Amino acid sequence: EKNRELSDDEIARVVEGFGIDMTRPLIVQVSRFDRFKDPLGVIEAFRQVRRHFDCQLVLAGGSATDDPEGPAVQAEVEEAAAGDPDIFVLFEPSDLEVNALQRASDIIVQKSIREGFGLTVTEGMWKGKPVIGGAVGGIPAQIINGETGFLVNSPEGAAYRIRYLLSHPDIGAAMGARGREHVRYNFLITRHVRDYLLLMLHVMHLENERPIFIGRAAG
Numbered sequence: 001e002k003n004r005e006l007s008d009d010e011i012a013r014v015v016e017g018f019g020i021d022m023t024r025p026l027i028v029q030v031s032r033f034d035r036f037k038d039p040l041g042v043i044e045a046f047r048q049v050r051r052h053f054d055c056q057l058v059l060a061g062g063s064a065t066d067d068p069e070g071p072a073v074q075a076e077v078e079e080a081a082a083g084d085p086d087i088f089v090l091f092e093p094s095d096l097e098v099n100a101l102q103r104a105s106d107i108i109v110q111k112s113i114r115e116g117f118g119l120t121v122t123e124g125m126w127k128g129k130p131v132i133g134g135a136v137g138g139i140p141a142q143i144i145n146g147e148t149g150f151l152v153n154s155p156e157g158a159a160y161r162i163r164y165l166l167s168h169p170d171i172g173a174a175m176g177a178r179g180r181e182h183v184r185y186n187f188l189i190t191r192h193v194r195d196y197l198l199l200m201l202h203v204m205h206l207e208n209e210r211p212i213f214i215g216r217a218a219g
Helices: 008-017 039-050 070-081 095-104 119-126 155-167 169-186 189-209
Strands: 026-030 056-061 087-091 107-110 131-134 149-152
Touching (some): 008 095, 026 095, 026 119, 039 070, 039 155, 056 095, 070 087, 107 119, 107 155, 119 131, 149 155, 155 169, 169 189
Parallel strands (some): 026 107, 056 087, 131 149
């Protein structure tokens, strides 16, 4: 449900159900409410961008059972967004809702300050969207800076790259297309199939080239 193709009607039904205006640019971060995902830094970057662009921000996520700070971080995010009609804080959206939000977005953000692989980056790139991510953990293994997305280190850097992409939607579209192909080639299960087949071919080739020794049996 999180990554299947959706029709325009399915996307609109979900997104407009949250009160989001699909005629205005939409920036989306999908992640746990975790300090390492820096949701407050995303809000700060968004407010810098909004001085120049009439846009909207979605922060969608939940909390992990092994993260006791999750509810406190969510409360901080909700307080920071309070009274701002252009910031939507969505708690525990369904996989279908995440899918629709990512597909409706103009830009996907994952401004982590610490990260593992960063699967939401892969998901965003698979939807053909330009992704702006923190230059930490496994994110640089996915985002080739300036090619499949942008890597940033601060709210100011994120705001600069968001403004650039909103000013150059054609560049963002091309970046999203390259990102999707990068995921297709490197991060789908078919990549593992290809690796195993290449390994088998390599072993068979070595076996065929191995010399055959014929000699007298020891007696």
